[in-house]
Amino acid sequence: MTLSVLMTTEGTYPHSAGGVSTWCDALLRNTPDIRWTLLPLMMNPHIEQKFDPPPNVRKMLGVPLWGIEEPAEFIADIPFAQLYDRKRRTSNADIEREFIPLFRKLLHVICADPSDSETFGRVLVALEDYFRVYDYNETFKSRPVWEEFRSYLHKDPTLFDLTECLRWLYHFLIILNVRVPRVSVTHATAAAFCGIPCITAKVRHGTPMLLTEHGVYLREQYLFLSRFRRLFFCKQFLLNLITAVTRANYHFADVIAPVCHYNTRWEVAHGTPQQKIRVVYNGVDPDLFRPVPKLHGDPHVVATARIDPLKDIETLIRVAARIKKTHPRAKFSVFGAVADDAYYQRCLALRKHLGVDDTVSLGTAVDDVVEAYRDADVVLLTSISEAFPYSVIEAMACEKAVVASDVGGVGEALEGCGVLVKPRDDEAFATEVARLLDNPSLRLRLGTRARARVIEEFRLDHSIGKYLDMYRGLAA
Incomplete structure (x- = not known):
């Protein structure tokens, strides 16, 4: 049986150098019999590739999170006429009837119960289905969505808080517009937004999901956001969203393969059963990395x-x-x-x-x-x-x-x-x-x-x- 695997990345391979990208490239190149689909989330559409994926990567679906106005800019496999029809049919009445109930459930998980991964997964699938019929940009920038968002987040946020949080939500969920092929296994390389297509494939088709954690994504986001002393409301909303996404990755993954035992303490603390976890250390080729004579004498x-x-x-x-x-x-x-x-x-x-x-x-x-x-x-x-x-x-x-x-x-x-x-x-x-x-x-x-x-x-x-x-x- 020929295996097909979807690998999803975020801010790493093939657009950035670093340890995760090194690992991705080695895994792809050393598994020539696997038919790979690569879905990289990148910060903007103008980043140059640092790696040239090997021939067994049959398809690459790049998704820029920022630097675009709407998904139509990166969706290449849907005819313009179909995208135009989505915009034309997206009315406030449709949004009120079809989207707002889903949006309300999404906000409840993010703000009130980030551990409800089952509901989160079902809502993500329903949102995928919605955006196959209606337009993403028209929906998120509509008055019904703004009113619902403002009324739900009633803890006296400022206008700036509301605008910034809704903008983050728009960009981080833009991956819901990508249609990925059916595969044997999905493999998320972080417990992050890149895991969303793996989660929806698991809920929709029962596709087995593997998750590899290099750095602990949730911990790194806490460290990053701790540098900002203002924007308390925005930081709390973003951390809630990230926590919901991370926990959903842990919940839906059939196997979690952290690269060290240290990572397991975070995974277990966020509800992962120990029996799901299999540590797989990174590896190097000792024939390539070998002792070589030093050329210069100074320390x-x-x-x-x-x-x-x-x-x-x-x-x-x-x-x-x-x-x-x-x-x-x-x-x-x-x-x-x-x-x-x-x-x-x-x-x-x-x-x-x-x-x-x-x-x-x-x-x-x-x-x-x-x-x-x-x-x-x-x-x-x-x-x-x-x-x-x-x-x-x-x-x-x-x-x-x-x-x-x-x-x-x-x-x-x-x-x-x-x-x-x-x-x-x-x-x-x-x-x-x-x-x-x-x-x-x-x-x-x-x-x-x-x-x-x-x-x-x-x-x-x-x-x-x-x-x-x-x-x-x-x-x-």
Whole structure:
């Protein structure tokens, strides 16, 4: 039997670099007998692809969440005449009769009972059906919807609150307009809005659903929104919506495959039975990531990380400033794209303020990530949030000594073969980095153990094999 799988992504593959995209690309390329459909949610329609999907990806259905006025801009397989008919037939009377009862149920789940995943799933399917007949844009921007939204959210929100929340709802649910083909299995790569087509396929057709969690989506949204001190009403509404979506992903998934045991505590806390969960660690090819001779003599600390607040590059810069006092020839290199320009400017300002412009290089591009590790004496990870990062297991496979934040599943990777430090503690990070720079034999011992652990536990072929087994089991 030929397997067909729908993979859904959000803000990652194939439009962005990073660990999730690396994982997606490896899974697709190493399963040539599967007929894949790829549905990426992207932030806007103008983002260029960073990856070229392999030939076994038979169809790609890109959905931009922002940067468009209405779904007709990305729906290519529906004739214009049909889209025009939808607009023409969408009247306030139809909206009152057909949409408002569904909208009321949707708002009840979001605002009053985010744990009612069964109702949420049924409403999502009913909304899909509605938008196959009536126009999405005309409906959401109608007076009946505005009046219902205003009357339901009666906790004295401002006009700005109401407008912003309804705008978010419009964009985040735009994926309901996509028609996906029938497949053997659906695979959501986050417990996020990209899981909605998987949920509706499960409710509508009984299609088995697999969910892989890399970072814990709900936790990361809490961290992101904590940066904004205003807009309390809007933040609460968005968190309620995200919680409802996340819990629905957990509820409808037949199997949840987090990339580390750390993630399971969030999944269980939000109602997932333990028997649904099967941890599948990320894997790398030890023939590709292998020890290579160092070319230069000066001490070198390497990080492979995008410039993003979650990677806490500011702590790395502070570590470099401390190390410079005792190891003035040491260099720090951060290989990775700039994901947040405002944060990048903050990092540049801090680098200048601490006098380490000549010590720390930021946002360095690299075509071959193995080359990034070549000259490293120590590989450093200062993130405040991680799941099971490729940067750690890649460095381990290259026999590098790793100093990393004790977050997420990092400790599961580095057990017995690396150094863990409390996040944001630049003094502790600097102490451990200095200890390794001063002790080549310790670096060698840790690196040797690390590569052996990768070969035993974190091989790419092992990881791919587990996913293939799950696909076959779910489709049987």
